[in-house]
Amino acid sequence: MMKALLCVILAFLFAVLGEGMATPNTATGSCEQINIPLCKDLPYTHTLMPNLLGHRTQEDAGLEVHQFYPLVKIQCSQAMKPFICSVYAPECESGRARAPCKRTCMAAKQGCHPLMTKFGSEWPEQLNCDKFSEETCKESETIQNITISDIPHLLQDIADHDKALSPTTWRKLFFYSDKDGSGNLNNKEYQEMKSFLTILRQHFTESWLPGRHHHRSFRRILEDRGVNLSYKTTEDLWIIYKIGKDDYDEFVVILTKLEILKGRFDAKVLSGLPCDCKIAGFTFDEFILNAAL
Structure with missing residues (x-):
């Protein structure tokens, strides 16, 4: 009816x-x-x-x-x-x-x-x-409760690279940006997502400049994002994902995954350990959820 x-x-x-x-x-x-x-x-x-x-x-x-x-x-x-x-x-x-x-x-x-x-x-x-025109858009113009279907068009002005992002990648970005787990983005979360994509685009472009060792550039990018991994782990990730100069979508996926995992790890870090190390504790459910990213 x-x-x-x-x-x-x-x-x-x-x-x-x-x-x-x-x-x-x-x-x-x-x-x-x-x-x-x-x-x-x-x-x-x-x-x-x-x-x-x-x-x-x-x-x-x-x-x-x-x-x-x-x-x-x-x-x-x-x-x-x-x-x-x-x-x-x-x-x-x-x-x-x-x-x-x-x-x-x-x-x-x-x-x-x-x-x-x-x-x-x-x-x-x-x-x-x-x-209509982009000239009349205000950066301060806010659309609260932004949904996943709104995001690709709201962010179409970032760069041509971003237009090629797959629906799966947009969902991962949205999930990463939805800090409060509400299922929508507020203006602050949206602006942070926009900034995150802008930085990733810049890093990706710089990684393919002549004379760069690409997996080393990748490690520096991770360090800039606060994701500190060993040289071997970083090199293994580069090999697993086989990131090439046309693989911007894959590049965004792995950086988004690592950002999410870093946040979850930091939230579960154990204190009072008898070593100079960082160890986090997870339930089995949490481990499965992390592995599914």
């Missing part, structure tokens, strides 16, 4: 969107307090009318934006609400409407388009992400 109702709502929604949405424009005017219910708890509190789609009042915009409520409610993407509100109730900055962020649009589409397709609908052309 619920699926049937959702199907009807989505079909109606995109029929209306296909007929009624205007072409995006850059509006100017006076800032006004947001009164559209769906958009009242955003990081910003004032919008501008006419909006980017030509709605002259918040009442007009609210009638249309409310039809997105089912997609926001089922949380197909945490980016959906910020994106839709940036279209219908754009942030007012010094008498001008800030255009939607392309990165946020793509994250919303990545999460919700598969559901729409399942019910026979397509992403509306009026919301084509190519119509």
